[in-house]
Amino acid sequence: MSARRIVLTSGKGGVGKTTTTANLGAVLAKRGHRVALVDADIGLRNLDLVLGVEKRIVFDLVEVVEGRCQLRQALIKDKRLENLSILPAAQTRDKTAISELQMAKVVQELGELCDFVLIDCPAGIEHGFRNAIAGASEAIVVTTPEVSAIRDADRVIGKLHERGLPVRLIVNRLRPEMVRAGDMLSVEDVTDILSAELLGIIPEDEEVIDTTNKGEPIVLQPDSRLAVIYDKIARRLEGDLVPFTTLRAPGFFGRLFGKAS
Amino acid sequence: MIQREEAPAVSALPRRRGRAIVITSGKGGVGKTTTTANTGAALAATGATVVLVDADVGLRNLDIVMGLEARVRHHVLDVLEGKATLEEALVTDKRVPALRLLAAAQTREKDDVDTAAFRDLVGSLRERFDYVLIDCPAGIEKGFANAIAGADEAIIVCTPEVSAVRDADRVVGLLGDERSVKLIVNRLRPALVRRGKMLSVDDVNAILRLPLLGVITDAPDVIVSTNRGEPVALDAASSVGASYREIAQRIVGTLSGPPTVPHEKSFFDKLFGSRK
Numbered sequence: 001m002s003a004r005r006i007v008l009t010s011g012k013g014g015v016g017k018t019t020t021t022a023n024l025g026a027v028l029a030k031r032g033h034r035v036a037l038v039d040a041d042i043g044l045r046n047l048d049l050v051l052g053v054e055k056r057i058v059f060d061l062v063e064v065v066e067g068r069c070q071l072r073q074a075l076i077k078d079k080r081l082e083n084l085s086i087l088p089a090a091q092t093r094d095k096t097a098i099s100e101l102q103m104a105k106v107v108q109e110l111g112e113l114c115d116f117v118l119i120d121c122p123a124g125i126e127h128g129f130r131n132a133i134a135g136a137s138e139a140i141v142v143t144t145p146e147v148s149a150i151r152d153a154d155r156v157i158g159k160l161h162e163r164g165l166p167v168r169l170i171v172n173r174l175r176p177e178m179v180r181a182g183d184m185l186s187v188e189d190v191t192d193i194l195s196a197e198l199l200g201i202i203p204e205d206e207e208v209i210d211t212t213n214k215g216e217p218i219v220l221q222p223d224s225r226l227a228v229i230y231d232k233i234a235r236r237l238e239g240d241l242v243p244f245t246t247l248r249a250p251g252f253f254g255r256l257f258g259k260a261s
Numbered sequence: 262m263i264q265r266e267e268a269p270a271v272s273a274l275p276r277r278r279g280r281a282i283v284i285t286s287g288k289g290g291v292g293k294t295t296t297t298a299n300t301g302a303a304l305a306a307t308g309a310t311v312v313l314v315d316a317d318v319g320l321r322n323l324d325i326v327m328g329l330e331a332r333v334r335h336h337v338l339d340v341l342e343g344k345a346t347l348e349e350a351l352v353t354d355k356r357v358p359a360l361r362l363l364a365a366a367q368t369r370e371k372d373d374v375d376t377a378a379f380r381d382l383v384g385s386l387r388e389r390f391d392y393v394l395i396d397c398p399a400g401i402e403k404g405f406a407n408a409i410a411g412a413d414e415a416i417i418v419c420t421p422e423v424s425a426v427r428d429a430d431r432v433v434g435l436l437g438d439e440r441s442v443k444l445i446v447n448r449l450r451p452a453l454v455r456r457g458k459m460l461s462v463d464d465v466n467a468i469l470r471l472p473l474l475g476v477i478t479d480a481p482d483v484i485v486s487t488n489r490g491e492p493v494a495l496d497a498a499s500s501v502g503a504s505y506r507e508i509a510q511r512i513v514g515t516l517s518g519p520p521t522v523p524h525e526k527s528f529f530d531k532l533f534g535s536r537k
């Protein structure tokens with residue numbers, strides 16, 4: 001059985017591609033799958049920081065492509081999850097350092113070592129985007145409930161469909177209380193515009209900023225509500241029919257004294 | 262690779278020469294477009310003539326943030342390819358007549374834009390406007406090279422996050438020594454900084470070491486104003502708007518001294534105190 005090769009992309013930057021890649025990868029690994037994460041953002045890599053492995057990088061994606069090392073030598077094994085490894089991007093090179101064909105070959109080769117390959121795509125739709133989608137067999141588009149993010153996602157979904165890639169959607173950083181106040185687009189608003197199957201809804205959580213800065217995926221925190229949400233996304237990826245729970249905004253007193261559900 | 266800008270010929274000494282400022286970051290989603298729109302609106306509100314150029318060919322958004330998407334008829338590539346004149350392509354803002362938008366092409370690629378031609382376009386805009394603000398795309402590919410080509414000043418927008426700081430640091434290196442580079446720290450949450458859960462402005466600038474132009478706090482009204490296409494800088498009641506107006510004054514030179522770094526309001530201030 002060949003691995004699932006999934007690119008996480010968005011068009012717009014800063015919507016949470018890297019955070020989603022890290023957390024989804026960690027959850028899939030926790031569920032027993034062998035997972036490899038690829039940072040395709042050559043020159044502006046960040047997946048290593050989000051996973052806290054930046055000091056352990058010896059070789060990178062470009063060096064693999066250029067034959068300076070073996071793929072296995074460049075893979076960094078996560079210290080918390082033995083099933084999870086990361087192929088970092090080069091930081092001092094640019095995206096034209098590798099071709100689509102070379103990228104596809106690396107992803108193919110990775111696929112022989114594991115069950116899931118998750119590719120963290122750079123922002124934009126330039127060379128780096130074309131590289132990132134080159135080896136993928138399916139795509140997850142990450143978007144936020146903002147007009148500009150949705151417009152960019154729409155453009156990217158068009159490009160993914162041209163390639164014949166199945167596309168699923170994660171709506172990230174939803175603030176239910178803003179949706180309720182009519183100040184933010186709802187998930188229904190987003191899925192009405194974008195022609196892609198919904199894979200997950202992730203609420204805004206300020207803890208993500210802190211865990212990202214510290215290099216600890218939030219799904220590994222013991223009491224994280226996001227761990228439950230990512231676990232559901234992983235199960236949907238596995239093929240389970242997991243119903244979507246409505247994200248309820250806590251009322252004023254809930255916010256003051258209670259915990260968000 | 263990024264080409265170093267050549268020194269301008271002495272013969273090109275202008276009759277009148279506006280300032281060309283690129284707003285860039287490396288990392289996406291840190292607020293480049295929002296900063297461009299609001300800084301531009303605030304500059305125009307001081308009486309200066311301002312043009313905003315969307316350099317994000319293929320993924321344009323500045324028109325949406327300005328609420329001008331329905332009025333865009335021509336774009337940068339139409340001008341570069343001679344399909345429209347500059348005058349035809351410039352969209353006048355609904356609220357501030359001294360503010361214009363030059364939209365990016367949505368159905369084209371960044372590789373379609375010739376870097377030298379884009380630099381020349383910015384040059385001719387500088388002869389007509391006091392300020393040319395260029396909204397740079399995320400990343401450091403061709404779109405970035407195009408966006409910075411005609412600018413002799415840069416504003417780095419950075420959020421207090423390790424990844425954003427790392428990307429910004431890389432971009433500062435690529436901008437070279439010929440440009441004046443200043444920093445806006447965006448989406449600061451003073452409450453999180455105080456609890457040690459977010460980098461402070463000092464933490465960010467310990468790495469970047471740039472002159473600080475302004476600090477913008479994270480406020481839901483920015484999301485609302487962006488979705489509605491109404492720059493918050495024009496809202497006299499908004500404290501975030503006031504921060505943008507201060508940034509504009511610092512750019513013009515009517516305000517000096519370091520920007521104030523907002524501190525957290527106490528729990529009771531938030532419940533019962535005045536809105537500031």
